[in-house]
Amino acid sequence: MVFDLDGVLVDSETVWDEVRQAFARRHGGTWLPDSTRAMQGMSTPEWADYLVTAVGVKLTPAEAATGVVAEMARRYETGPPVLPGAVDVVRAVAARHPVAIASSSPPVLITSFLAATGLADVVPVAVSSEQAGAGKPAPDVYLLATAELGVEASRCAAVEDSTNGLRSALAAGMTVYAVPNPHFPPDPEVLAQVTVLHSITDLPAALAG
Template identity: 55%
Template sequence: MITAVVFDLDGVLIDTEPVWEEVRRAYVAETGGTWLPEAQRRLMGMSTAEWSRYLGADLGVGRDPERVATEVIERMAGRYEQRLPLVPGAVDAVRRLAARFPLGLASSSPRRLIDRVLVVAGLADAFTVTLSTEQVAAGKPSPDVYLAAAERLGVPPSECAAVEDSSNGLRAAAAAGMAVIAMPHAAYPPAPDALALADLVIATPEELTTEAVARLR
């Protein structure tokens, strides 16, 4: 049986993948780096330490990772203050599932942004566990953050369902042994091999019902 549900954040609850790309692209350009065609695909799922090193070294920003992370996160926080792009129906979906299951959050966003989003969205009390990939050894597609969420929930990974949108997120959840729910982003669709790992594919949070989750196992 499914006894807990773990959500991703970016692309599932908030539509911020376009914001991340815009902010990072501008930052790379301003610092004399070069944005590569595969950059956004590779960045999705990376932890803060991983993407800040990638921007600094691979994309030619030429600044130390700590400075890159601080400056990019500050820009993202400013964008969230202007407008939080919640996915329509996401808050209701979280509340609906929280009435039946303990919930976790396993995000590649930094801790500062996770906490801010949950407060602004009014969901700070909905999750039993919230984790950033900053808090584990490796970001997605490594299963580390999902395994840590299951451990803190006190539930075997095989009894958890994970809700994801990106290729690396889907791979991470599947590698953790969780039932995988894919909600692909139209502008950033997952790779076919990653989508094939999903036990359930939905188009909108409205399809994320307790009955659909319970049927996964």
């Protein structure tokens, strides 16, 4: 079982959006109507380049990435905004199946989440799209996670919340569960291709069924 992080285990999609928008304003950028949705699932190099080339941030992509990730790390200093029941769900699933995390967050924030929740002992594989070479909706991060688990992607399930994340897991050939993000609802045509759950806490029963 492979979990997305942002929006599935951590209620951080709005935090990412707030931080990026404020950063863009401070550095001469103009937020576009589709910027929020466009960047969901992008790897750090991809969204940093987007901030520069599409939003107009007057920095290099490397500087944009460093600035945004530093602010996100500050927000996480008091603990990431873990969604209710998420830690118990990961532990319950890990008791029956190998588990991994495949996230678009940079490794420093994934590590922060695992440390804060005590899940490092039950999640043997946690990969960032930075390590995979391409962000979601490309399947790369899911293929990397399943390879590190030693299981074929077609024999794995994924749980996602966003349009690009769902497309990524589908492209990897996985069984896909959606916990739709209430702030940024996935496209209906993508939801029609997956099993939709009301809450992350519904996942263990769905897997058992």
